[in-house]
Amino acid sequence: MKNYSQSPRYSPIPVRGHSDLYSVKNDRPDQIHSSRTIDQAQHQRKKLYKKSPSGSRSPSPPTDYHKSSCVPSSHNDDEYVYTTRQSLQTTIEPKQSIMSKAQTRENSKVSNTSSSSTFKPSNPGDPNVAYIPDLPLENDQNQELENMIRQCLKVKHKQEVIDIKCNTQLGVGIVRLKNKEEKDHLINVLRRIILDTKVDTIIKFSSDLELVSYVVIESTNSNDLPTPEDVAHRWVHLYKTHHPLACEQLSVQFPNIFRIVTNSLDELIKAMSVKEFAISGQLATVYFRADCCFFEELPRNASLDRLRQAINYQLSQKSISKASLYIQYNKETANAVVLTSNRARMWAAFDSINLDGKVIMKKSRLACRLLLRPVPKILSVSLIQNHKFFDNTVVNAIKKDDRLILELSDKNVYEKCVEQGALRVGEQVMHMEVYTFSSNPEDSEIDAENWYETEMCDHKPNIMPFITNPQHPIFRLKWSAPAFLEHFRRYTNVDRASVGSEYDRYGIDFNTKRHLLRMTVMLNTIGVVWKGSYSLAEREIKLKQNRLKTIVYDHRSKLQRGMTASLSSATKSPYSSTLIEVVNDDCLYVYQQLIAQKRRPVLLNMANADSPGGGYRSGDGAQEETLFRRSDYFRSLDIGLDRGQPTDRFYCNSNCELEPLSERQRMYPMDTFGAIYTSGLTVFRQNEETGYAFMKEPLADLCSIAMAAYRDPKVDNNNCLTSKFSVGTRKKIENIFAIAHHHKHDCLILSAFGCGAFKNPPKHIAAIFKSVAEQYAGFFKSIYFAIIDDHNAGQQLNPQGNYRPFKQLLDGKEFKPIEHKMQDMMIGP
Structure with missing residues (x-):
């Protein structure tokens, strides 16, 4: 019995009347040609006719072979290349496609529609009947084809026939001969004829017929689908036919499509009047005598509509009826199946489609890919792929983390694996399932x-x-x-x-x-x-594997031991002045620019006192949350999310010493005037306006000071902080400056501290910053305020936003160290 399963992977799609082409991008996706294929075709013809074919009814080809219409063949199928330059031009002609030519003929006076009344098939196994399994797609006129074939057989090959009937809707024909000897000569000696050399039209003869149709169930839910046995039984009951030669599920990836093989033309033609039926409560559509192909690894922007448009374009049609063209697209697997019947079968002349300039080749079958997970590191890939369950069918294996992708060469073994769903190798049991993009998210x-x-x-x-x-x-x-x-x-x-x-x-x-x-x-x-x-x-960009260092400061912490100095002795400052700039820019962009200038900046993280990262876990939109989304900052402040990438955490005690932070010591809530200093951070995303796009190169070794402003502090009638909160805010800002100087930073990147969701008045906060900057004049080369007005700007306390008040008060100010010091005057740390 014949094997009706799909052909091996990568076998070429049958192209009726044309050889497989090498796709080359042209002005139109359907304008594809290959001079190499043409040269091969010409070479094969020269090779083919070195010897005269045997048999008196099949003379040697004339010297003007390419002008002749009907040339016999006695060579095997593999020696034939059917495509010529002229036939290719006919196939892909941009002005009038094969589809539009067919429509032109439909409007002609000669009209020969196929039906059971005009087409008289014979029962399978008739000793005096030969079949034409593939009629040329370019001609849809039954009578015209019948006359051409009859004339060619009679004139060129001295082959008499009783009758010829063609059915272009199904693409098959029947030839009735006088006796079995005539049939044997046609099938075994003549085998095929060239009906028209201008377009290289080939007519091939066969002793039997295999008719493949497809039943598509409306639902794609595997739980609602009938079995192949149910479909075959329904087919026999509905169409009153013999049992199909085969009925099978097309693929586990497209479980709602069933492939049915029959061999009776008479039964199939009668069945064609009913194309829809119900089965197991589901609607089903039949595509009689259809061609089937697949597309794999489609681009992520592919869609059902785009695939249909590409096929319509190749056939120069605005829209092909869904009754003739069925497409099912599985985005999870990035695969698609295409069924073409009736006149849409002319699409078989193309071996690819073009999506956004990318040529996607047709496949005769889908790759059988399995996903095994989780795969322990102790298991070798070779041990798994050589497992007896796979029966030596593994042709490729790709290991990704704890997942293994196997490609099998045998569909039956593959489906058995999917059905079983698990595999034991030694003491390890792994899931076994269909590989999809969701199975390997890195590709999606x-x-x-x-x-x-x-x-x-x-x-x-x-x-x-x-x-x-x-x-x-x-x-x-x-x-x-x-x-x-x-x-x-x-x-x-x-x-x-x-x-x-x-x-x-x-x-x-x-x-x-x-x-x-x-x-x-x-x-x-x-x-x-x-x-x-x-x-x-x-390009894969690796992050620098920094071991973060986090230091917690509170009211007991001391940065350095005190010393006694005379009032007259000057406190030496490292810089002659401190320049302030206020910019309407992203703080991390400013940081990056300063690093490029070989500076050593530190960034203020306007932190939440009670929760690490503020509301970053729930998607809040303030500065601290944005920093977390753009970097590995969560590793420092949010204990428990390190996942094997720990940070060194310390507490600065009252003796100016760093002691490891114990499990009993908590980072949160932060001390009122406390701060958290982190070094070694890595930033790898741009800001929200870019869609958090990845940076071309990560920004490594970033340093930050987390300090929390007062939340909802009391303000007076002049929109100024009351005394308690004013003094407290100044102390917080002093601590920022002191910690930055202690860690030898030469510039600060600050912002409108607490002037957003925490509702601190920007004019007063800017004035406090000015006061502290004067105190630390000469201790930093420059101070930057990177302020962007977000959704929290324009409120009652900041009707002009936050950027403008800071810009007016601070931008361009340059503070120089005070030379004449007075008693009780604070300078520097």
Whole structure:
């Protein structure tokens, strides 16, 4: 019995009347040609006719062979190359495609539609009948083809026939002969004829016929699908036919499509009047005598509509009926299946499609890829791939972290593996499943379909449920800044009056949606830190494996031991003056510029006193949260999220000593005037306006001082801090300057301390900074205030924003050390 399973992988797609082509990008995707193929075709013809074919009815080809119409063949199938330059030009002619030519003929006076009344097939096994399994696609006129074939056989090959019937809708023909001897001569001696050398039209004869149709079930849910036995039984019952030669599920990746093989033309033609039926409560559509092909590894921007448009374009059609062209696209696997029947079968003349300039080749079958997980490090790949269960069918193995991707050469073994779902190797048991993009998230970008408009909407803004599941795909999906920006801008509302009153289609308000999007950034950032690298423009960029150093300061901490000095002795300052600049720019960008100038800056993190990173876990949008999303800062402040990448943590005691931070000592809540100094940070993302795009080169060894401003401090009628909070704020700022000087930084990057969500008045805070800057004149070369007005600007306490008050009071100020010192005057630390 014949094997009706799919052909081996990478075998060429049958192209009726044309050989496989090498795809070359041209002005149009369907304009594909190959001079190499043409040369091979001409060479094969020369080779083919060195000897005269045997048999009186098949004379040697004339000297003007290329002008002749019907040339016999006695060589094997593999020696034939069917494509000529002229036939290729006919196939891909831009002005009038094969599809449009067919339509022109349909409008001609000669009309020969195929039906059971005009087509008289014979029963399978008729001793005097031969079949034409593949009629030329370029001609859809039954009678015209019948006359051409009859004339060619009679005139060129002295082959008499009783009758010839063609059915161009199914693409098959029947030849009735006088006796078995005539049939044997046609099939075994003549075998094929060239009907028209101008377009290289080949007619091939066969003793039997194999008709492949496809049944597509509407539902793709495997739990709702019938079995192949159910489909075969329904076919027999509905169409009153013999049992199909074969009925099988096309692929585990497309379980709703069934491949049915029959051999009776009579039964198939009668069945064609019913193309839809119900089975097991599901709707089914039949594509009779259809061609099937696959596309693998489609680009991430592929879609069902784009695939259909590409095929329509190749056939110069605005729209091909879905009854003739069926496409199913599986985005998880990045694969697609295409079924073409009726006149859409002319698409068989093309062996690829073009999507955005990328040529995607057709495949006759899908690769059989398995995913095994988790694979322990102690197990060797060779031990797994040589397991007897795979029956020596493993042709490729790729190890990625704790996952192993196996490609098998045998579909039956592959489906057996998928059905079993698990594999034991020694003492280790692993999951065994179909490999998809979601199985290997590193190959897939975060987008609407796999996250933003699907799973993300099922969660609350909180990273912690994901932290407990480090195998979640969100940690390994590739980052797409444009995709993030597209969604973030959609839910960014500048109208404060409507904040919280707008909802998306899932009933999630816009504010929550923004928090979910920022949560997504943080999860991706954590994934990058865990992995130790990220990809940008096909380049893997590794993070510097710094061991962070974190120092906690509180009211008991002393930076250095005191000393006694005369009042007249001057406190030496390292710089002749301190220049202040106020810039409307990103603080990390300013830091990067200073590093490029060989400076040693330190950055102020306007921290939350009670929670490390403020609301970074839930996607808040202030400065500290943004720093966390753009770097590995969480490793320093959020104890417990190091995951094998610990930071050295110390406490500065009253003896000016650094002692390791014990488990009993807590970093939070921070002391009122305390701070946390961190060195060795790595920044690798740009700001929110870029979609948190990755940096071309990470910024390593960044230093930061975390200090918390007062939250909702009392203010007087002049929008100034009351005395308690004014004095306390000055002490906080002094400590920032003192710690920075102690760690030998030559410049500070500050901001509008507490002037956003914490509601400190910007004019008063700027004045306090000015006072402390005067005190520390000469201790720093420069001080930068990087201030960007965000959603917290324009409130009652900062109607002009925060940047403008600081700019007016501080920008361009240059403070020089005071030379004449007075008693009770504070200078420097």
